[in-house]
Amino acid sequence: MFKHRFLWVAALSASFLLPQTSYGWGGRAHSVIDQTAIDAIPTDGPVFLKQHAALISQSASIPDTWRASSEPFSKIAEDPNHGWFREQFAFMKIPPRSRYEFILALYREHERLLATNPAAASRMNVRWTGTLPYAVVEGYGHLVADMRLIREMKAKSLNTNTLETDVAFMVAWMGHYVGDGSQPLHVTIHHDGWVGPNPKNYTRNPAVHGRFESRYADMIALDEADLLPRLGAVAHQNGDVFNEVISYLDRSHQDVEKVYALDKSGALDDPKNPKARELIYERTAAAAAMLRDLVCRAWHESALPPEVNNSDPTNPSSPGYDSATGSVPAALARAPASSPAN
Template identity: 55%
Template sequence: MNLSPRRARGLAAAIAMAITLAAGPALGWGHRGHAVIDRTAVESLPADGPVFLRNYIGLIEDSATLPDDWRDDATPFSKMEEDPNHGWFQEQFAFLKPIPRSRFEFILALEKEQQRLAAAHSPEAVRTNVRWTGTLPYALVEVYGHLVTGFRSYRERQTHGEDTAHIETACAMYVAWMGHYVGDGAQPLHVTIHHNGWQGPDPKDYTRDPKIHSRMESGFVDAINLTDQDLLRRVPAVNPLDGDVFDAVLAYLSKSGDSVEKVYQLDKRGAWTDPKDTEARALIYQRTAAGATMLRDLVYRAWRESALPRTPHVPGPTDSANPAYNPETGSAPADPSPSLR
C-alpha cells in the first residue's frame, strides 16, 4: 500500500493513539515505592498523633498497592469505578475553574464539555470524560472522610472503655487506602496527559514510549533499593493543614505536576536505567518524601479533626433545601473543612 507522507503521518498518529488507549491509565509506584511512602508517613507521626498505627505498619505496607488490584479486568465493575481514581490529568480539564467540590459536579461538567466538543467535531471530545481526566483528589478526600470517622469511633470506644482492636485495624486500612492515592499523586506522571509517553506536539523530542512510567517508578526505585531511611531525613515537621483539605490536595497535585518535564528530560539521557544517576535519585527522593509528608499530615489532620464536636451542615448535602443543591446531581458540593483552631 502506497501512502502519501501526510496520510502516513496520520496513520502513525492513529496507531500511537490506539496503543496508548489500549494501555489505559498507568499504575502508580511499584509496591516498594508505595510501601516506603506509607511506612515513612506512619513513622514520622508526632507523639500527639494516632501513634497506635505504628503497631499496624506491616498491614499498611502489605496493603499499600491493594487499590491497584481493584483495577483488574476480571472484575469489571470494580475496574470501571476504580480506574479514574489513580490519575488527575490536569490538561484535560483546564477549561474547568474552579474545580467542583463534588465528584458528581465534576463528572457533570465533563459531560457537558464533551457534548459541546462533539457537536463542534473536535477530536478532544474522545477524551473529555471521567476515565481520561481522572478523579484522584475526590477518591483521596472521600477516604479521608472515612478515616476521620474511624478515628472518631476509636476515640468513642476508648472513652467507654471498649476494645479498640478492630477499629484500629479499620483505621490502618483507611490509611493504606488513602496512602495509595497520596502516593500516586506524588508521581508526576499521574497528574498529566503525558502519563504513558509524551502526547501531542513534541518539539523537544521526548519519548512516546509508555514504558517510561514503569522505568521511573518501579525499575529505578527497585534498583536504588528505596527505603524509609532515605526519606525520613527529608520529611519536615508536621503541618497541621488547618485550611481546607480539598484545596490542599489540589495544590499538592499541582506541585507534583511541576516535575513532569524533568521526568522526561532524565529519561532522554537514560537516567532511569542508571541507578547511580544522582539527579534521578534526587527526584525520586523528593517526590516520595513529598508523598510521605502529605500522607503523614493528612493522617494527623484527620486525627485532630476527629476530636472536634460533630457539627453537620443543616440542611445537609443531599437535602433539596440546601441553597447549593443541584437537582442534576441530587446533592450540594461539600462545605469547606472545619477549622482546627
C-alpha cells in the same frame, strides 16, 4: 467492616508482587511511602497506627489489584481514582467540590465537543481526566468518622482493636492515592509517553512510566532511610483539605518535564545518577509527608464535635442545592484549632 480482608492481607509477605502493569508507584515505593509516613507520626497523632505499620505498608498497593480487566465493574470504578490529568480539563478554572459535579461538568463538555471534535470528546470523561483528589478527600472523611468512633469507644472503655485495624487499612487505601498523586506522570496527560506537539522530542513510549516509578525505585533500592530526613515538620493542618490536596497535585505537575528530560538523557538507566535519585527521593518523601499530615489532621479533627449543619445537603430546599447532583457541594473544611490530646 473488613475483617476477612484483614486476615488475608495480614498474611501477605513483604515480597507481595503485583501484576506487571504500570499502575502507580511500584510495590517498593508505595510500601516505603506508607511505612515512612506511619513511622513519622508524632506523639500527638494517631500513634495506634504504628502497631499496624506492617499491615499498612504491605497493603499499600492493594488498590492497584482492583484495576484488572478480569474484574470490569471494579476496574471501571477504580481506574480514575489513580490519576489527575489536569491539562485535559483545563476549561475548568477551579475543580468543583463534588465528584459528581466534576463528572457532570465533563459530560457537558463532552456533549459540546461531540459536534466539532469527536476525537477530543471521546476522552472528555473521567477515564481520561481522573478523579484522584476526590478519592483522597473521601478517604479522609472515612478516617475522621472512624477515628471519632474510636475515641467514643475508648471513652466507654470498649475494645477498639478491630476498628483500629479497619482504620489501618483505610489509611493504606487512601495512602495509595496520596502516593500516586506525588508521581508527576499521574497528574498529566503525558502519563504514558508524551502526547501532542513534541518540540523537545521526548519519548512517546508508554514504558517511560514504569521506568521511572518502578524500575528506577528498585534499581536504587529505595528505602525509608532515604525519605525520613526529607519529611520536615507536620504541615497541612490548616486551610481547606480539598484545596490542600489540589495544591499538592499541582506541585507534582511541576516535575512532569523533569521526568521526561531525565529519561531522554539516559539518567533513568543509571542508578548512580544524582538528579534521577533526588527526584525519586523528593517525590516519594512528599507523598510520605502528605500521608502523615492527612492522617494526623484526621485524628485531630476527630477530637472535635461533629459540625452540625442545620440544612440537609440532600434536601432540594437547602441553600446551594444542585439538582443535577442531588446535593449541596462540600463546604470549606474547618481546621483543628490545636492538637488535641490522644
